[in-house]
Amino acid sequence: MNRRDVLAAGLLLPAILGADTGQERSTFRIGLTPVFLDDQVEFLKRWRQYLERRLEAPVQFVQRASYREVTELVLHGELDVAWLCGYPYALNADRLRLLAVPLVEGRPLYRxxxxxxxxxxxxxxxxxxxxxxxxxxxxxxxxxxxxxxxxxxxxxxxxxxxxxxxxxxxxxxxxxxxxxxxxxxxxxxxxxxxxxxxxxxxxxxxxxxxxxxxPEFAFPPLVTSIHLAPDRYALLARVFLGMHADAQGRDLLTELGLSGFAKGDRSDYDEILFMAEELQRA
The missing domain is CATH 3.40.190.10 (Periplasmic binding protein-like II)
Incomplete structure:
Protein backbone atom coordinates (compact mmCIF):
# COMPACT_ATOMS: atom_id res chain seq x y z
CA MET A 1 0.00 0.00 0.00
CA ASN A 2 1.51 3.34 -1.03
CA ARG A 3 1.28 6.66 0.84
CA ARG A 4 -1.82 7.75 -1.12
CA ASP A 5 -3.62 4.50 -0.26
CA VAL A 6 -2.76 4.87 3.44
CA LEU A 7 -4.10 8.44 3.48
CA ALA A 8 -7.29 7.40 1.69
CA ALA A 9 -7.85 4.55 4.14
CA GLY A 10 -7.46 6.95 7.06
CA LEU A 11 -10.01 9.34 5.60
CA LEU A 12 -12.49 6.57 4.87
CA LEU A 13 -12.26 4.75 8.22
CA PRO A 14 -14.54 7.14 10.19
CA ALA A 15 -17.18 6.88 7.49
CA ILE A 16 -16.97 3.09 7.49
CA LEU A 17 -17.41 3.03 11.29
CA GLY A 18 -20.22 5.60 11.18
CA ALA A 19 -18.30 8.00 13.47
CA ASP A 20 -18.38 11.79 13.34
CA THR A 21 -15.00 12.49 14.90
CA GLY A 22 -15.34 16.27 14.60
CA GLN A 23 -18.63 16.29 16.46
CA GLU A 24 -17.33 13.84 19.06
CA ARG A 25 -14.41 16.13 19.83
CA SER A 26 -16.63 19.18 20.11
CA THR A 27 -19.21 17.72 22.50
CA PHE A 28 -19.27 19.51 25.85
CA ARG A 29 -19.66 17.05 28.73
CA ILE A 30 -21.15 18.56 31.88
CA GLY A 31 -21.12 16.56 35.11
CA LEU A 32 -23.96 16.74 37.62
CA THR A 33 -24.64 15.07 40.95
CA PRO A 34 -28.14 14.28 42.23
CA VAL A 35 -29.44 17.35 44.01
CA PHE A 36 -32.99 18.58 43.48
CA LEU A 37 -32.45 18.06 39.73
CA ASP A 38 -32.53 14.28 40.01
CA ASP A 39 -36.14 14.09 38.80
CA GLN A 40 -36.15 17.13 36.49
CA VAL A 41 -35.70 15.33 33.17
CA GLU A 42 -37.69 17.84 31.11
CA PHE A 43 -35.79 20.78 32.61
CA LEU A 44 -32.43 19.19 31.84
CA LYS A 45 -33.55 18.66 28.24
CA ARG A 46 -34.44 22.34 27.85
CA TRP A 47 -31.21 23.46 29.55
CA ARG A 48 -29.17 21.18 27.28
CA GLN A 49 -30.87 22.62 24.18
CA TYR A 50 -30.21 26.17 25.40
CA LEU A 51 -26.53 25.44 26.02
CA GLU A 52 -26.15 23.72 22.65
CA ARG A 53 -27.44 26.81 20.87
CA ARG A 54 -25.12 29.14 22.78
CA LEU A 55 -22.08 26.86 22.58
CA GLU A 56 -22.83 25.87 18.99
CA ALA A 57 -21.89 22.30 19.84
CA PRO A 58 -23.53 19.17 21.29
CA VAL A 59 -23.92 19.03 25.07
CA GLN A 60 -24.09 15.87 27.16
CA PHE A 61 -25.11 15.91 30.82
CA VAL A 62 -23.30 13.19 32.75
CA GLN A 63 -25.00 12.34 36.04
CA ARG A 64 -23.35 10.29 38.76
CA ALA A 65 -24.49 9.22 42.20
CA SER A 66 -21.68 10.74 44.26
CA TYR A 67 -19.40 13.77 44.39
CA ARG A 68 -16.38 11.47 44.30
CA GLU A 69 -17.40 9.97 40.96
CA VAL A 70 -17.96 13.35 39.32
CA THR A 71 -14.76 14.77 40.82
CA GLU A 72 -12.70 11.88 39.43
CA LEU A 73 -14.24 12.31 35.98
CA VAL A 74 -13.39 16.01 35.74
CA LEU A 75 -9.90 15.50 37.18
CA HIS A 76 -9.16 12.87 34.54
CA GLY A 77 -10.45 15.04 31.69
CA GLU A 78 -13.57 12.95 31.05
CA LEU A 79 -15.76 16.00 31.69
CA ASP A 80 -15.36 19.53 30.42
CA VAL A 81 -17.11 21.04 33.42
CA ALA A 82 -18.67 19.73 36.62
CA TRP A 83 -21.03 21.23 39.19
CA LEU A 84 -19.32 20.21 42.42
CA CYS A 85 -19.69 20.85 46.10
CA GLY A 86 -17.18 23.32 47.50
CA TYR A 87 -15.61 20.56 49.62
CA PRO A 88 -14.15 18.42 46.78
CA TYR A 89 -13.21 21.62 44.95
CA ALA A 90 -11.30 22.91 47.98
CA LEU A 91 -9.48 19.57 48.35
CA ASN A 92 -8.46 19.57 44.68
CA ALA A 93 -8.10 23.28 43.95
CA ASP A 94 -4.57 22.80 42.58
CA ARG A 95 -5.95 20.56 39.84
CA LEU A 96 -9.28 22.30 39.20
CA ARG A 97 -10.17 25.73 37.86
CA LEU A 98 -13.22 27.73 38.85
CA LEU A 99 -15.51 28.43 35.93
CA ALA A 100 -18.51 30.10 37.57
CA VAL A 101 -20.25 30.35 40.93
CA PRO A 102 -24.06 30.34 41.12
CA LEU A 103 -25.81 33.34 42.62
CA VAL A 104 -28.87 33.08 44.85
CA GLU A 105 -30.64 36.43 45.05
CA GLY A 106 -27.44 37.99 43.77
CA ARG A 107 -25.15 36.36 46.35
CA PRO A 108 -22.80 33.35 45.87
CA LEU A 109 -23.59 31.91 49.30
CA TYR A 110 -25.54 29.12 50.97
CA ARG A 111 -25.85 27.39 54.35
CA PRO A 215 -22.72 30.32 58.78
CA GLU A 216 -22.66 31.17 55.07
CA PHE A 217 -20.30 29.30 52.77
CA ALA A 218 -19.29 29.83 49.14
CA PHE A 219 -21.87 28.19 46.88
CA PRO A 220 -21.04 24.88 45.13
CA PRO A 221 -19.16 25.95 41.99
CA LEU A 222 -18.86 24.98 38.34
CA VAL A 223 -15.28 23.80 37.79
CA THR A 224 -13.07 22.48 35.02
CA SER A 225 -9.80 20.61 34.90
CA ILE A 226 -6.77 22.91 34.77
CA HIS A 227 -5.94 21.10 31.51
CA LEU A 228 -9.13 22.13 29.67
CA ALA A 229 -8.25 23.90 26.43
CA PRO A 230 -8.33 27.71 26.90
CA ASP A 231 -10.78 28.26 24.04
CA ARG A 232 -13.26 25.75 25.48
CA TYR A 233 -12.91 27.29 28.94
CA ALA A 234 -13.50 30.81 27.58
CA LEU A 235 -16.58 29.71 25.62
CA LEU A 236 -18.10 27.89 28.60
CA ALA A 237 -17.43 30.88 30.87
CA ARG A 238 -19.01 33.30 28.43
CA VAL A 239 -22.17 31.20 28.10
CA PHE A 240 -22.72 30.48 31.81
CA LEU A 241 -21.82 34.00 32.94
CA GLY A 242 -24.15 35.41 30.30
CA MET A 243 -27.24 33.34 31.05
CA HIS A 244 -28.91 36.20 32.91
CA ALA A 245 -28.64 38.44 29.85
CA ASP A 246 -31.38 36.82 27.75
CA ALA A 247 -34.98 35.89 28.47
CA GLN A 248 -34.64 32.14 28.03
CA GLY A 249 -31.52 32.07 30.15
CA ARG A 250 -33.29 33.99 32.92
CA ASP A 251 -36.24 31.58 32.77
CA LEU A 252 -33.92 28.60 33.18
CA LEU A 253 -32.07 30.30 36.03
CA THR A 254 -35.39 30.95 37.78
CA GLU A 255 -36.22 27.24 37.57
CA LEU A 256 -32.81 26.51 39.06
CA GLY A 257 -33.55 28.96 41.87
CA LEU A 258 -30.64 31.14 40.78
CA SER A 259 -30.26 34.76 39.71
CA GLY A 260 -27.17 34.11 37.62
CA PHE A 261 -23.55 32.95 37.63
CA ALA A 262 -20.50 35.01 38.59
CA LYS A 263 -16.74 34.61 38.54
CA GLY A 264 -15.45 33.10 41.75
CA ASP A 265 -12.15 33.09 43.56
CA ARG A 266 -10.30 30.14 45.03
CA SER A 267 -9.96 31.96 48.36
CA ASP A 268 -13.76 31.95 48.74
CA TYR A 269 -13.45 28.26 49.66
CA ASP A 270 -10.69 28.69 52.26
CA GLU A 271 -13.15 28.27 55.13
CA ILE A 272 -14.25 24.89 53.83
CA LEU A 273 -10.62 23.83 53.40
CA PHE A 274 -9.88 25.03 56.94
CA MET A 275 -12.65 22.80 58.37
CA ALA A 276 -11.38 19.82 56.39
CA GLU A 277 -7.81 20.33 57.61
CA GLU A 278 -8.96 20.76 61.22
CA LEU A 279 -10.85 17.48 61.02
CA GLN A 280 -7.75 15.71 59.71
CA ARG A 281 -5.79 17.00 62.69
CA ALA A 282 -8.49 16.08 65.23
Whole structure:
Protein backbone atom coordinates (compact mmCIF):
# COMPACT_ATOMS: atom_id res chain seq x y z
CA MET A 1 0.00 0.00 0.00
CA ASN A 2 1.51 3.34 -1.03
CA ARG A 3 1.28 6.66 0.84
CA ARG A 4 -1.82 7.75 -1.12
CA ASP A 5 -3.62 4.50 -0.26
CA VAL A 6 -2.76 4.87 3.44
CA LEU A 7 -4.10 8.44 3.48
CA ALA A 8 -7.29 7.40 1.69
CA ALA A 9 -7.85 4.55 4.14
CA GLY A 10 -7.46 6.95 7.06
CA LEU A 11 -10.01 9.34 5.60
CA LEU A 12 -12.49 6.57 4.87
CA LEU A 13 -12.26 4.75 8.22
CA PRO A 14 -14.54 7.14 10.19
CA ALA A 15 -17.18 6.88 7.49
CA ILE A 16 -16.97 3.09 7.49
CA LEU A 17 -17.41 3.03 11.29
CA GLY A 18 -20.22 5.60 11.18
CA ALA A 19 -18.30 8.00 13.47
CA ASP A 20 -18.38 11.79 13.34
CA THR A 21 -15.00 12.49 14.90
CA GLY A 22 -15.34 16.27 14.60
CA GLN A 23 -18.63 16.29 16.46
CA GLU A 24 -17.33 13.84 19.06
CA ARG A 25 -14.41 16.13 19.83
CA SER A 26 -16.63 19.18 20.11
CA THR A 27 -19.21 17.72 22.50
CA PHE A 28 -19.27 19.51 25.85
CA ARG A 29 -19.66 17.05 28.73
CA ILE A 30 -21.15 18.56 31.88
CA GLY A 31 -21.12 16.56 35.11
CA LEU A 32 -23.96 16.74 37.62
CA THR A 33 -24.64 15.07 40.95
CA PRO A 34 -28.14 14.28 42.23
CA VAL A 35 -29.44 17.35 44.01
CA PHE A 36 -32.99 18.58 43.48
CA LEU A 37 -32.45 18.06 39.73
CA ASP A 38 -32.53 14.28 40.01
CA ASP A 39 -36.14 14.09 38.80
CA GLN A 40 -36.15 17.13 36.49
CA VAL A 41 -35.70 15.33 33.17
CA GLU A 42 -37.69 17.84 31.11
CA PHE A 43 -35.79 20.78 32.61
CA LEU A 44 -32.43 19.19 31.84
CA LYS A 45 -33.55 18.66 28.24
CA ARG A 46 -34.44 22.34 27.85
CA TRP A 47 -31.21 23.46 29.55
CA ARG A 48 -29.17 21.18 27.28
CA GLN A 49 -30.87 22.62 24.18
CA TYR A 50 -30.21 26.17 25.40
CA LEU A 51 -26.53 25.44 26.02
CA GLU A 52 -26.15 23.72 22.65
CA ARG A 53 -27.44 26.81 20.87
CA ARG A 54 -25.12 29.14 22.78
CA LEU A 55 -22.08 26.86 22.58
CA GLU A 56 -22.83 25.87 18.99
CA ALA A 57 -21.89 22.30 19.84
CA PRO A 58 -23.53 19.17 21.29
CA VAL A 59 -23.92 19.03 25.07
CA GLN A 60 -24.09 15.87 27.16
CA PHE A 61 -25.11 15.91 30.82
CA VAL A 62 -23.30 13.19 32.75
CA GLN A 63 -25.00 12.34 36.04
CA ARG A 64 -23.35 10.29 38.76
CA ALA A 65 -24.49 9.22 42.20
CA SER A 66 -21.68 10.74 44.26
CA TYR A 67 -19.40 13.77 44.39
CA ARG A 68 -16.38 11.47 44.30
CA GLU A 69 -17.40 9.97 40.96
CA VAL A 70 -17.96 13.35 39.32
CA THR A 71 -14.76 14.77 40.82
CA GLU A 72 -12.70 11.88 39.43
CA LEU A 73 -14.24 12.31 35.98
CA VAL A 74 -13.39 16.01 35.74
CA LEU A 75 -9.90 15.50 37.18
CA HIS A 76 -9.16 12.87 34.54
CA GLY A 77 -10.45 15.04 31.69
CA GLU A 78 -13.57 12.95 31.05
CA LEU A 79 -15.76 16.00 31.69
CA ASP A 80 -15.36 19.53 30.42
CA VAL A 81 -17.11 21.04 33.42
CA ALA A 82 -18.67 19.73 36.62
CA TRP A 83 -21.03 21.23 39.19
CA LEU A 84 -19.32 20.21 42.42
CA CYS A 85 -19.69 20.85 46.10
CA GLY A 86 -17.18 23.32 47.50
CA TYR A 87 -15.61 20.56 49.62
CA PRO A 88 -14.15 18.42 46.78
CA TYR A 89 -13.21 21.62 44.95
CA ALA A 90 -11.30 22.91 47.98
CA LEU A 91 -9.48 19.57 48.35
CA ASN A 92 -8.46 19.57 44.68
CA ALA A 93 -8.10 23.28 43.95
CA ASP A 94 -4.57 22.80 42.58
CA ARG A 95 -5.95 20.56 39.84
CA LEU A 96 -9.28 22.30 39.20
CA ARG A 97 -10.17 25.73 37.86
CA LEU A 98 -13.22 27.73 38.85
CA LEU A 99 -15.51 28.43 35.93
CA ALA A 100 -18.51 30.10 37.57
CA VAL A 101 -20.25 30.35 40.93
CA PRO A 102 -24.06 30.34 41.12
CA LEU A 103 -25.81 33.34 42.62
CA VAL A 104 -28.87 33.08 44.85
CA GLU A 105 -30.64 36.43 45.05
CA GLY A 106 -27.44 37.99 43.77
CA ARG A 107 -25.15 36.36 46.35
CA PRO A 108 -22.80 33.35 45.87
CA LEU A 109 -23.59 31.91 49.30
CA TYR A 110 -25.54 29.12 50.97
CA ARG A 111 -25.85 27.39 54.35
CA UNK A 112 -26.02 23.91 55.85
CA UNK A 113 -29.34 23.06 57.52
CA UNK A 114 -29.77 20.62 60.38
CA UNK A 115 -33.21 18.97 60.17
CA UNK A 116 -35.40 16.96 62.51
CA UNK A 117 -38.78 15.33 62.11
CA UNK A 118 -41.51 17.95 62.48
CA UNK A 119 -42.93 16.24 65.59
CA UNK A 120 -39.63 16.71 67.42
CA UNK A 121 -40.48 19.90 69.29
CA UNK A 122 -37.62 19.86 71.79
CA UNK A 123 -34.40 19.81 69.70
CA UNK A 124 -32.90 23.23 69.07
CA UNK A 125 -29.42 22.51 67.66
CA UNK A 126 -27.10 19.77 66.48
CA UNK A 127 -25.82 19.21 70.01
CA UNK A 128 -29.34 18.24 71.14
CA UNK A 129 -29.31 15.18 68.90
CA UNK A 130 -27.20 12.79 70.95
CA UNK A 131 -28.32 9.19 70.56
CA UNK A 132 -30.40 9.86 67.42
CA UNK A 133 -30.26 8.21 64.00
CA UNK A 134 -28.65 10.81 61.73
CA UNK A 135 -28.58 11.01 57.91
CA UNK A 136 -25.67 12.54 56.00
CA UNK A 137 -25.91 13.26 52.27
CA UNK A 138 -22.47 12.45 50.78
CA UNK A 139 -18.99 11.96 52.31
CA UNK A 140 -17.69 14.87 50.18
CA UNK A 141 -20.58 17.23 50.92
CA UNK A 142 -19.73 20.34 52.91
CA UNK A 143 -23.26 21.06 54.09
CA UNK A 144 -24.33 17.42 54.35
CA UNK A 145 -21.28 15.98 56.11
CA UNK A 146 -18.22 18.20 56.68
CA UNK A 147 -19.92 21.03 58.58
CA UNK A 148 -21.78 18.88 61.16
CA UNK A 149 -18.65 16.78 61.64
CA UNK A 150 -16.62 19.93 62.26
CA UNK A 151 -19.13 21.31 64.78
CA UNK A 152 -19.00 18.08 66.76
CA UNK A 153 -15.21 17.85 66.56
CA UNK A 154 -14.89 21.31 68.12
CA UNK A 155 -16.66 19.81 71.14
CA UNK A 156 -14.38 16.73 71.08
CA UNK A 157 -17.29 14.61 69.87
CA UNK A 158 -17.28 12.01 67.10
CA UNK A 159 -20.39 11.25 65.02
CA UNK A 160 -19.97 7.48 65.46
CA UNK A 161 -20.05 7.94 69.24
CA UNK A 162 -22.45 10.88 69.53
CA UNK A 163 -25.22 9.48 67.31
CA UNK A 164 -26.84 6.08 67.76
CA UNK A 165 -26.35 5.39 64.06
CA UNK A 166 -25.46 7.34 60.91
CA UNK A 167 -25.86 6.60 57.21
CA UNK A 168 -25.41 8.28 53.83
CA UNK A 169 -28.35 8.85 51.49
CA UNK A 170 -26.16 10.08 48.55
CA UNK A 171 -28.58 12.93 47.87
CA UNK A 172 -29.70 16.01 49.79
CA UNK A 173 -33.27 15.35 48.74
CA UNK A 174 -33.03 11.83 50.11
CA UNK A 175 -31.87 13.20 53.47
CA UNK A 176 -35.01 15.33 53.62
CA UNK A 177 -37.15 12.35 52.63
CA UNK A 178 -35.45 10.08 55.19
CA UNK A 179 -36.19 12.54 58.00
CA UNK A 180 -39.73 13.19 56.74
CA UNK A 181 -40.69 9.50 56.87
CA UNK A 182 -38.82 8.71 60.09
CA UNK A 183 -36.06 6.59 58.56
CA UNK A 184 -33.72 9.10 60.23
CA UNK A 185 -34.51 11.25 63.24
CA UNK A 186 -32.31 14.07 61.98
CA UNK A 187 -30.03 14.97 59.11
CA UNK A 188 -27.79 17.57 57.47
CA UNK A 189 -28.56 19.08 54.06
CA UNK A 190 -27.73 21.86 51.66
CA UNK A 191 -30.03 24.70 52.74
CA UNK A 192 -30.50 25.81 49.14
CA UNK A 193 -31.80 22.36 48.20
CA UNK A 194 -34.18 22.33 51.18
CA UNK A 195 -35.52 25.75 50.19
CA UNK A 196 -36.01 24.63 46.59
CA UNK A 197 -37.79 21.46 47.72
CA UNK A 198 -39.91 23.56 50.04
CA UNK A 199 -40.98 25.59 47.02
CA UNK A 200 -41.46 22.69 44.60
CA UNK A 201 -42.42 19.81 46.90
CA UNK A 202 -43.77 21.18 50.20
CA UNK A 203 -45.42 17.82 50.83
CA UNK A 204 -41.90 16.52 51.59
CA UNK A 205 -40.44 19.39 53.59
CA UNK A 206 -43.48 20.02 55.81
CA UNK A 207 -42.67 16.83 57.72
CA UNK A 208 -39.27 18.29 58.64
CA UNK A 209 -38.16 21.20 60.81
CA UNK A 210 -34.95 23.22 60.46
CA UNK A 211 -33.36 23.56 63.89
CA UNK A 212 -29.97 25.06 62.98
CA UNK A 213 -28.45 27.00 60.10
CA UNK A 214 -24.72 27.21 59.56
CA PRO A 215 -22.72 30.32 58.78
CA GLU A 216 -22.66 31.17 55.07
CA PHE A 217 -20.30 29.30 52.77
CA ALA A 218 -19.29 29.83 49.14
CA PHE A 219 -21.87 28.19 46.88
CA PRO A 220 -21.04 24.88 45.13
CA PRO A 221 -19.16 25.95 41.99
CA LEU A 222 -18.86 24.98 38.34
CA VAL A 223 -15.28 23.80 37.79
CA THR A 224 -13.07 22.48 35.02
CA SER A 225 -9.80 20.61 34.90
CA ILE A 226 -6.77 22.91 34.77
CA HIS A 227 -5.94 21.10 31.51
CA LEU A 228 -9.13 22.13 29.67
CA ALA A 229 -8.25 23.90 26.43
CA PRO A 230 -8.33 27.71 26.90
CA ASP A 231 -10.78 28.26 24.04
CA ARG A 232 -13.26 25.75 25.48
CA TYR A 233 -12.91 27.29 28.94
CA ALA A 234 -13.50 30.81 27.58
CA LEU A 235 -16.58 29.71 25.62
CA LEU A 236 -18.10 27.89 28.60
CA ALA A 237 -17.43 30.88 30.87
CA ARG A 238 -19.01 33.30 28.43
CA VAL A 239 -22.17 31.20 28.10
CA PHE A 240 -22.72 30.48 31.81
CA LEU A 241 -21.82 34.00 32.94
CA GLY A 242 -24.15 35.41 30.30
CA MET A 243 -27.24 33.34 31.05
CA HIS A 244 -28.91 36.20 32.91
CA ALA A 245 -28.64 38.44 29.85
CA ASP A 246 -31.38 36.82 27.75
CA ALA A 247 -34.98 35.89 28.47
CA GLN A 248 -34.64 32.14 28.03
CA GLY A 249 -31.52 32.07 30.15
CA ARG A 250 -33.29 33.99 32.92
CA ASP A 251 -36.24 31.58 32.77
CA LEU A 252 -33.92 28.60 33.18
CA LEU A 253 -32.07 30.30 36.03
CA THR A 254 -35.39 30.95 37.78
CA GLU A 255 -36.22 27.24 37.57
CA LEU A 256 -32.81 26.51 39.06
CA GLY A 257 -33.55 28.96 41.87
CA LEU A 258 -30.64 31.14 40.78
CA SER A 259 -30.26 34.76 39.71
CA GLY A 260 -27.17 34.11 37.62
CA PHE A 261 -23.55 32.95 37.63
CA ALA A 262 -20.50 35.01 38.59
CA LYS A 263 -16.74 34.61 38.54
CA GLY A 264 -15.45 33.10 41.75
CA ASP A 265 -12.15 33.09 43.56
CA ARG A 266 -10.30 30.14 45.03
CA SER A 267 -9.96 31.96 48.36
CA ASP A 268 -13.76 31.95 48.74
CA TYR A 269 -13.45 28.26 49.66
CA ASP A 270 -10.69 28.69 52.26
CA GLU A 271 -13.15 28.27 55.13
CA ILE A 272 -14.25 24.89 53.83
CA LEU A 273 -10.62 23.83 53.40
CA PHE A 274 -9.88 25.03 56.94
CA MET A 275 -12.65 22.80 58.37
CA ALA A 276 -11.38 19.82 56.39
CA GLU A 277 -7.81 20.33 57.61
CA GLU A 278 -8.96 20.76 61.22
CA LEU A 279 -10.85 17.48 61.02
CA GLN A 280 -7.75 15.71 59.71
CA ARG A 281 -5.79 17.00 62.69
CA ALA A 282 -8.49 16.08 65.23
Missing amino acids: SYILVWDEDLTSRSLTDLEGRIFAFSDPLSNSGHLFPQYVLSMLDLRPEEFFRRTFFTWSHRHVVEAVAVGLAQAGAVDGFVWEMLNRLHPEITRRTRVIERS
